[in-house]
Amino acid sequence: MPRLDAAWQALERWLGATVLPAQCALCGMGCPEVLCPPCRAQYLGHSRPRCCQCANPLAGTDGTPLCGRCLRKRPAYDATVTACDYAPPVDQLLLQLKFGARLPLAPLFAQLLAVAVQQQPAWEQPQLLCPMPLGPARLAGRGFNQALEIARPLARLLAIPLQPRLALRVRETRAQSGVAPRERRANLAHAFAIAPQHGGLLQGCHVGIVDDVMSSGHTVNTLAAACKRAGASRVSILVVARTPPH
Template identity: 55%
Template sequence: MPLLSSPLRWPGSLLRALLPCSCVLCGATGDAPVCPACAHAHTRELRPRCPCCANPVGPQDSGRRCGACLADSPAFDATVIACDYADPVDRLVLQLKFGARLALAPWMARRLRDAILACEGLALPDLLCPVPLGPRRLVERGYNQALELARPLSGALGIALAPRLLVRQLETAAQSGVAPGERRRNVRGAFAVADDAQTLAGRHVGVVDDVMTSGHTLDELAGVLKRAGAARVTNLVFARTPPP
């Protein structure tokens, strides 16, 4: 009997049959972490959005910057989201971020890819980078959920990934636990471009994250990137917290 020279390769359909997934939202058995019915019901983006911050706007303002962005323009130029951060989608983000359900990241990246490609006239970035975690939080969690999302998104869009472009030089409190009026101050000076980073002069950078709430973290990052020479910064975020 000849010796096996390579590991046994199981057909994908057989593996899915032997190791089925359960939908995170409804529990239905299938071959994806979120079943097609739940994906259709909860992660389709249909409302007009401000092209800068991705907050909802009225139909008559579709494609225009909202009043908040006109009054106080952020450092970033555009934001694309896949869906709202609201029940039950918030469970997906929490399972990825705190539950180590890393299988959700490629699924979320596909939803985000579809949203990006559906934006008419949107210029794709030259490179992608994830929002960085501080060393202490990275050790506690064991992974950076933004990087887990950025990896498959990079492959899906064919855009180079720069996973160490940005560093978090200050350990800050989680924005979710900081009063809204203090969030801008909480992240001020927290980020920097890595000393050995590639040149950003004239480049378009896509910043990838799982959720966007106030936008102060992404605004701070965009400012850092532009001071380093970036010409344009686009946020690519799976879910956006609706305004109160």
């Protein structure tokens, strides 16, 4: 933890001094760091009990590690770590990265995730990291993959090898946010494949999938299932923000 805290402070000083305006990215108050201390403490300075498999908030505090949904039907992935809820005003930071191309925010999200990982008492370190892939058309339109931009600094912080081309999105799909909940699973059918040249890496491997936001979980579940079919023994999800269930 001391090493991560020092890295956090150094990162915020560097971003604030060289790349981002000298103001808090959330409240706009004059600040030499990416986030001012009050915003960091209010919105990112605390954790909550979560399901260890899907990271949805747990209503009780009886020590039960899984939510009712995961108890009823286990997803293809085995664990999820998230840094925060996808809720105002933190969601605006992720939107600034994804649609505003504020790429200097990606190391901030990586640092948040690294701290969240360090806070997991029984965390099993993946052997490699795989960013959630974008389809060719969406990648060309956006110009970057936000999951990869987060995964690069995260891999360095956690000292885990990154395989940026391990997974491929072989079928263009509609954005899950624009698809009715009952159609989301079908929207992702056969969307992912493991790159043939990297398939051998997955035999008996623990893979960490990195993404910016996890909502219904269908996207990461579909990719996790593809990893399992290719021989992965365990799949963990590392996602910056988790959308609370409605």
